[in-house]
Amino acid sequence: MLRGLDISDMLIIDRLELGFQPGLNVLTGETGAGKSILLDSLGFVLGWRGRADLVRQGAEQGEVTAWFDLPEGHPAHAVLEEAGLPGGAELILRRINNADGRKTAWVNDRRCSGEVLRALSETLVELHGQHDDRGLLNPRGHRAILDDFAGNAAQACEVRDAWQALAAARKAAARAEAEREAIRAEEEYLRHAVAELDKLDPQAGEEAELDTRRRLMQGAEKIRTDVVNAYEIMGQGGAETALGDALRWLDGVADKAEGALEEPLAALNRAMVELDEAMSGVANAIDTMSFNPLELEEAEERLFAIRALARKHDVGPDELAGFATTLRDKLEALDAGEAAQAALATAVDQAQAKYDSAATALSTRRAEAAARLDTAVSGELAPLKMERAVFETLISPEEPGPEGRDAVSFTVATNPGAPAGPLGKIASGGELSRFLLALKVCLTRGQPGLTLIFDEIDRGVGGATADAVGRRLSSLADGGQVLVVTHSPQVAALGAHHWRVEKAVHNGITTSTVVPLNAPDRVDEVARMLSGDQVTDAARAAAQALLAG
Structure with missing residues (x-):
C-alpha cells in the first residue's frame, strides 16, 4: 500500500x-x-x-x-x-x-x-x-475488463495465438493460389517454350564452338587445294624424293671426300627430319579441312537456331539451358500445385478448427463470468440505495478476430421497466457514481x-x-x-x-x-463542508453527529 x-x-x-x-x-x-x-x-x-x-x-x-x-x-x-x-x-x-x-x-x-x-x-x-480513466464508460474496453475479472489471460492468449496461426495459414494459401494463377495464365507459353527448348537442347558454350567450326569450314574450302598441292610437292616425286636422291649420292662418295661432305650430309639428314614433321603437320591440316559439305550446313542451321531462340527469350545463348530449367520448374510447380494447394487448404481448416475451439471456450468463460459479475454488482448496488437498478453484461457475437468472437458491453437500467442502455448514457451523475463504485469494488476484489x-x-x-x-x-x-x-x-x-x-x-x-x-479540526472541516464559509454551532453539532456515526 x-x-x-x-x-x-x-x-x-x-x-x-x-x-x-x-x-x-x-x-x-x-x-x-x-x-x-x-x-x-x-x-x-x-x-x-x-x-x-x-x-x-x-x-x-x-x-x-x-x-x-x-x-x-x-x-x-x-x-x-x-x-x-x-x-x-x-x-x-x-x-x-x-x-x-x-x-x-x-x-x-x-x-x-x-x-x-x-x-x-x-x-x-x-x-x-x-470520468473513469480505465474505460469503464467506454464499451470498447469492456471485453478486456470482463476478461480481467474472469481471469481469462491464458485463454485469451490461446485465442490470439490461434488467430495468428489461422491468419498465417490463410495468407500462405492465398499466396500459393495467386502464384498458381500467375503461372496458369502463362501455361500455354511455358509448355510451348519448354518443348521448343527441349527439342533444340542448347548447351552452355555450344554457340561459340559452333561459330568456330563454321568459320573453319568456310575457310577450309578456299585453302584446302593449295595445302594438298603443297603436300604433294613435299612428298614422293617432290622434295622428299629429291632430298633422298641427293643424300644417297653424297653418302656414296663421302668416304672419298676426306670429310668434306660430313657436315652437308648431317644437314641433309636434319632437313629430312624437318621435312617429315612438316609433311605430318600438313597432313593433319588436310584431315581437319576435310568435311562433309552437309556438316557446314547443319552447323550453320543449329548456330542460327540457337541465336534466334536466345533473341526470342531475351537471354544470352549460353543462358538458354538455365532458362529452360527455370521454365520447367514453373511447370512442375503448376503440375504439383493441386496437391500443394490441397495441403495448404487442410492447414487452413486445421487452424480454423483450433481457433474455433479456443474462441468457443473463451466465449463460454466470458458468459459464465458475465453472470457472476452481474450478480456481484447487483449485490453491491443494494447498500448504495440502488436495489431496484439492474446491471447487465451483454455479450453479442461479432466478427472473429484476435480477441475472439464476442462484443461485450455493460448496460444499466436505473428502475424496473426502464429501458437498459450504455452505462455512461443511462445513469445520471449520482447514479453513475454509484454504478461505477459498485463495479470497481467487484473488479478489484x-x-x-x-x-x-x-x-x-x-x-x-x-x-x-x-x-x-x-x-x-x-x-x-x-x-x-x-x-x-x-x-x-x-x-x-x-x-x-x-x-x-x-x-x-x-x-x-x-x-x-x-x-x-486532528479530531477538533475534523469537526470544523466537516462543519465547513455542511454549511459553507460560515461555520455555525448547528453545523458543528451536525458534524459531530456525523463523525460519531
Whole structure:
C-alpha cells in the first residue's frame, strides 16, 4: 500500500510530504485548493501520461517520490524481477520533471523507464473517478475488463495465438493460389517454350564452338587445294624424293671426300627430319579441312537456331539451358500445385478448427463470468440505495478476430421497466457514481495490496445516499487502503484518516499544502463542508453527529 508521498516544485506545491495509513484516507478542501494536483503528482511518479506543464513556475525541476509497502507475493515483485530491478519489502519510486520537459525516473535508486513505472503502477494503484480513466464508460474496453475479472489471460492468449496461426495459414494459401494463377495464365507459353527448348537442347558454350567450326569450314574450302598441292610437292616425286636422291649420292662418295661432305650430309639428314614433321603437320591440316559439305550446313542451321531462340527469350545463348530449367520448374510447380494447394487448404481448416475451439471456450468463460459479475454488482448496488437498478453484461457475437468472437458491453437500467442502455448514457451523475463504485469494488476484489483511489466518486449524491457511498468505501478499506477525494461531509466523516488541502497566497505567490486533521479540526472541516464559509454551532453539532456515526 501507499505509505508516503513527497512532492517538490510541482505546479503550486512548493514542498509537501504526506504519510498515508491503511484504511479509508480522506482528502477534502475547497474547489481549486489543489486536490487534483496531488493526484497529478502521484500519477506522474507512477508513469501515467498526463499534463506536461507540471513544474512549478520559476523552478528548474519538479520531483515526486512515493514509497509503498510490498508484502510477499505482491505482483509488483514479478515486475521488478523481470525489469532486473532490486526488490524488497519497501518500494521507492522517484521521478524528476525538468523545466524543458525531460523526465528521469528511479526505482529503489536504480534508473528505469516510464514503461516500467506504468507496469508497476498497474499492481500498486487503481485510480477511479466519475470520468473513469480505465474505460469503464467506454464499451470498447469492456471485453478486456470482463476478461480481467474472469481471469481469462491464458485463454485469451490461446485465442490470439490461434488467430495468428489461422491468419498465417490463410495468407500462405492465398499466396500459393495467386502464384498458381500467375503461372496458369502463362501455361500455354511455358509448355510451348519448354518443348521448343527441349527439342533444340542448347548447351552452355555450344554457340561459340559452333561459330568456330563454321568459320573453319568456310575457310577450309578456299585453302584446302593449295595445302594438298603443297603436300604433294613435299612428298614422293617432290622434295622428299629429291632430298633422298641427293643424300644417297653424297653418302656414296663421302668416304672419298676426306670429310668434306660430313657436315652437308648431317644437314641433309636434319632437313629430312624437318621435312617429315612438316609433311605430318600438313597432313593433319588436310584431315581437319576435310568435311562433309552437309556438316557446314547443319552447323550453320543449329548456330542460327540457337541465336534466334536466345533473341526470342531475351537471354544470352549460353543462358538458354538455365532458362529452360527455370521454365520447367514453373511447370512442375503448376503440375504439383493441386496437391500443394490441397495441403495448404487442410492447414487452413486445421487452424480454423483450433481457433474455433479456443474462441468457443473463451466465449463460454466470458458468459459464465458475465453472470457472476452481474450478480456481484447487483449485490453491491443494494447498500448504495440502488436495489431496484439492474446491471447487465451483454455479450453479442461479432466478427472473429484476435480477441475472439464476442462484443461485450455493460448496460444499466436505473428502475424496473426502464429501458437498459450504455452505462455512461443511462445513469445520471449520482447514479453513475454509484454504478461505477459498485463495479470497481467487484473488479478489484481479490487484488491484495492494491491502493484504491476515488476522485470525487460521490459527486452528485447527498444525504442518505452519500452516507451509503461513504460506508461502502469504508467497508472496502477494511484490511486495505482507500484514498478518496471528496466534497461530501457524509463521506469525509467516515474516514479513518483525514487531510485538508489548502491554498494560500504569500508575496503574490500561490501555494498549496495539505494539513492532517486532528479530531477538533475534523469537526470544523466537516462543519465547513455542511454549511459553507460560515461555520455555525448547528453545523458543528451536525458534524459531530456525523463523525460519531
